[in-house]
Amino acid sequence: MGPRRRPLEGIRVADLTIVVAGPTATGVLGDLGAEVIKIEHIVARGDTSTALPKAPHVDEDRPYNRGNWFHDLNRSKKAITLNFVVPEAKELFKRLVAMSDVVVQNFSPRVMENHGLTYTALREVKPDIIMASLPGFGMDGPMRNRTSFGPGIEAVTGLGDLTGFPDGPPMKPGNFVTDYTAGMMAAFAIMAALHYRKRTGKGQHLELAMRDGALQFIGEPLMDFAMNGRVQSRIGNRHPAMSPHGVYRCNGEDMWVAIAVGSDDEWERLRSALGDPEWARDERFATVTGRLHHQDQIDGHLNEWTGQRSHYSAMQTLQAAGIDAGAVLTTSEIGTDPHYNARRFMQPVYIPEAGPIRLSRQGFRLSETPGEIGAGPNFAADNHYVFRDLLGLTESEIADLEAKQAIAWRPVTQMGRL
Amino acid sequence: MSEGLLSDLLVVELGRDVAGPYCGKILAGCGAEVIKIEPLAGDPARSAGPFKDDDPHPEKSGRFLHLNGGKKSITLDLEAASGRGLFKRLLAQADILIDNLGYGVLAGMGLEYAAIAAANPGLIIVAITYYGQDGPYRAFAASELTAYSMSGYQYLTGDPDREPVRPNFALAQYQGGAQAATGAMAALMARDAMDIGQLVDVSIVEATCFSHGSLSAGLNLGMVYRRAGSRNLNFHPKFQYPSVTLPCKDGYVHVHFAPADPQLLAVLMEEPKLGAPELWDTPMGHADDFDALCLPWLARYDKREVVQRAQELRHPFTEVLTVGELFDDEQFKARGMFVGVEHPVVGTVTQVGPPIRSTETEWRVARAPLLGEHNDEIYCGRLGLSREELVILSENKVI
Structure with a gap:
């Protein structure tokens, strides 16, 4: 049997997305074999992901082709330019939509309405088109026209208030979490809609408000309020029913190991893994309620033990005894971690103007039709493919479009606004 | 409009706690028939809080009620x-199997994935574990806390100035x-195109790592991001700022630059110093100055x-917003994001409203099933067992 095709080969996506959430969605589709055509504005790569860091190529020519994060988010895509201020550009877009299966956009709702490029309008040119929109707050409701970015969505959806220490301010969980979760949910919904189209012949408009998706993740605190009127907030690294449960200092700068112990059996195993020290024989620590009550003392002793070893060494010693422990890994440690590497989580990709880089796949791996991370595009790299080969324009028509600033071959301003 | 995106699918869920059940819930929301197989004692999530009125009853777990809306529950002892x-009879009818019982648990009961796949060539097997099906950590003990730490998120x-922390969810x-x-x-797309089933190996740690947006900078640029409170993590002095949570009169707000016209911040805050070009030339380099100028x-x-x-x-x-304030939010109210069932x-x-809305299909919001609520319907109705057989299986503690 020859190599299998990727799952989405033959599916074309007209991709108007910018920044993080939308590009994450179309990046998933691209890795799975869809032909994703990213449509960029002519002014700049209108995409904060092309902003710094551009190193190590920041001082070279065409820095807009070298953004590391841009190529992470826009893997496996082609790129063209269109300036919707020029009427011809909108017509070209509609002609591309007529040849596409999916349109994705993550502007706030008024933008596509102002361009006259709503689902209703696009359905006119492609009756079974699947359009996915990723607004921050939703296509309707009193806050629909608010502008927002991922970190703000986290704040206004309760994720920020739930993250941090009880005696400190709200924090941010990681970096752009709601952008990635919205993008992943959009990729899910688009594929489910492709399945629905195969079954019924119908396309549709999918709406994935970032905030509605993020709300699903805090179900337990929401239920506590709905059922008991209790407002949960930040609890640091503690757990309401497990002890010890925390992050402990190791022997190295800013190096930590996480340890989670619940049942009394697990506590016994931990004692024995630590060499049955005198302090751990304390009767008060033998039961889970006792351990929860005296966690500060237990944490003090555990910090002494972890402080004498590296995070990996503490993790391996405890895991060998069946204790739930994990190093607090940095991104560079993940790059060299034996487990991540054994599973080929990071894969080499060659970017023509940025050289070889490593990018990660998503959290799933398919046994028969795995995805493959392809290079992201240079600016306007596929103008000829789309305008000449797909849409059948002549060279002089393409030159005319450029003269009208409907398309471009280089960003009109070289550096985007940071 | 009563149909869902996936109304034609039958999903069998061997789900416990959060990850498997959340996957099943998304499919159920899209209209798939999701049959959740629980051990006789129930999904361990039924023992997890918060509980209605703090009563630790298996039908009153907030975690279970949130994650299992719209599914059917049957009990079954797979050890027998x-x-x-x-x-196996149920799987013969299924399109998707979700399993997050743990690495090697099904195989330990004589139900290896390869054998399941051989008996059901079109079946999509979604195996969810913390570390995946291979690699040196595959059998590690794990939990929410250590998955968060090993994914790189916690750092x-x-x-x-303090130890890395995690969110309270x-x-x-x-x-x-x-x-x-x-x-x-993705596997369904392959099945629709090529008529094949396959194994989808999902690692919770990898899924989490994929979504912190910082790995490629660490791998390719040597820029190892580090926790920075609520600020953006890119510490390059030219990176955008402000993007930070700051206190106001009655709580906190998230303050974010406006890409189209950032210097308008000076007008908003009636503070001319916020328009200074040197601030905007290296915004992240002046993060402390921005904060100090915004606070008054x-x-x-x-x-x-x-x-x-x-x-x-x-x-x-x-x-x-605090969790309580979410329930008063005008936007969530207008969009019906909290539904009483x-x-x-x-x-x-209360069930959370739809993450996906569409013009052709509906997202199903429904209550979670009682333990074994659908035994009759599935065993007698779908598999054709007699009442007598159901009684025998019950007396032998198989269901």
Whole structure:
């Protein structure tokens, strides 16, 4: 049997997305074999992901082709330019939509309405088109026209208030979490809609408000309020029913190991893994309620033990005894971690103007039709493919479009606004 | 409009706790028939809080009620040969199997994935574990906390002067469940195109790592991001700022630059110094200065006023809302994001509204099933067992 095709080969996506959430969605589709055509504005790569860091190529020519994060988010895509201020550009877009299966956009709702490029309008040119929109707050409701970015969505959806220490301010969980979760949910919904189209012949408009998706993740605190009127907030690294449960200092700068112990059996195993020290024989620590009550003392002793070893060494010693422990890994440690590497989580990709880089796949791996991370595009790299080969324009028509600033071959301003 | 995106699919869920059940919930929301197989004692989530009225009753777990809306529940002991026989008969009708019982658990009961796949060539098997099906850590003990730490997320979360911290919700397991659903769809696309089933190997740790947006900078540029409170993590002096949570009169707001016209911040906050070109030339390099210049204006207004004034000037500020405040939010109310559903034991139970809306299909919001509520329907109705057989299986503690 020859190599299998990727799952989405033959599916074309007209991709108007910018920044993080939308590009994450179309990046998933691209890795799975869809032909994703990213449509960029002519002014700049209108995409904060092309902003710094551009190193190590920041001082070279065409820095807009070298953004590391841009190529992470826009893997496996082609790129063209269109300036919707020029009427011809909108017509070209509609002609591309007529040849596409999916349109994705993550502007706030008024933008596509102002361009006259709503689902209703696009359905006119492609009756079974699947359009996915990723607004921050939703296509309707009193806050629909608010502008927002991922970190703000986290704040206004309760994720920020739930993250941090009880005696400190709200924090941010990681970096752009709601952008990635919205993008992943959009990729899910688009594929489910492709399945629905195969079954019924119908396309549709999918709406994935970032905030509605993020709300699903805090179900337990929401239920506590709905059922008991209790407002949960930040609890640091503690757990309401497990002890010890925390992050402990190791022997190295800013190096930590996480340890989670619940049942009394697990506590016994931990004692024995630590060499049955005198302090751990304390009767008060033998039961889970006792351990929860005296966690500060237990944490003090555990910090002494972890402080004498590296995070990996503490993790391996405890895991060998069946204790739930994990190093607090940095991104560079993940790059060299034996487990991540054994599973080929990071894969080499060659970017023509940025050289070889490593990018990660998503959290799933398919046994028969795995995805493959392809290079992201240079600016306007596929103008000829789309305008000449797909849409059948002549060279002089393409030159005319450029003269009208409907398309471009280089960003009109070289550096985007940071 | 009563149909869902996936109304034609039958899903069998061997789900426990969060990740497998969340994957199943997404598919159920899209209209798939999701049959959740529980051990006789129930999904361990039934023992997890918060509980209605703090009563630790298996039908009153908030975690279970949130994650299992719209599914059917049957009980089955897979340790018994009779139980495994029924499981195989059910799988013969299924499109998707979700399993997050743990690495090697099904194989330990004589139900290896390869054998399941051989018996059901079109079946999509979604295997969700913390570390995946291979690699040196595959059998590690794991939990929400250690998945968060090993994913790289935790190093990025918290106060720069304190130990790394985690959120008070199961972010890693929810990520794992969501990406499992996406992986299941990728396999469904392959099945629609090529008529094949396959194994979808989902790692909760990898799913979480994929979604912190910092790995490629660490791998390719040597820029190892580190936790910075609520600030953006890119510390390059030219990176954008402000993007930070700051106190105002009655709480906190998220303050964010406006990409189209950042220097309008000076007008918003009536503070000419916020227009200084040197600030905007290296915004992240002046993060402390920005914060200090913003704080006096923020202290004059409550969070609603701050955000209203900022949004009028198209600055993407938001309020930091507590969980309780979410229920009063006008946008969530207008969009029906909290839905009351009747439950036989709990009474009216709140379910979260749809993450996906569409013009052709409906997202199903429904209550979670009671333990074994659908035994009759599935064993007698779908598999054709007689009442006598059902009694025998029950007496032998198979169901």
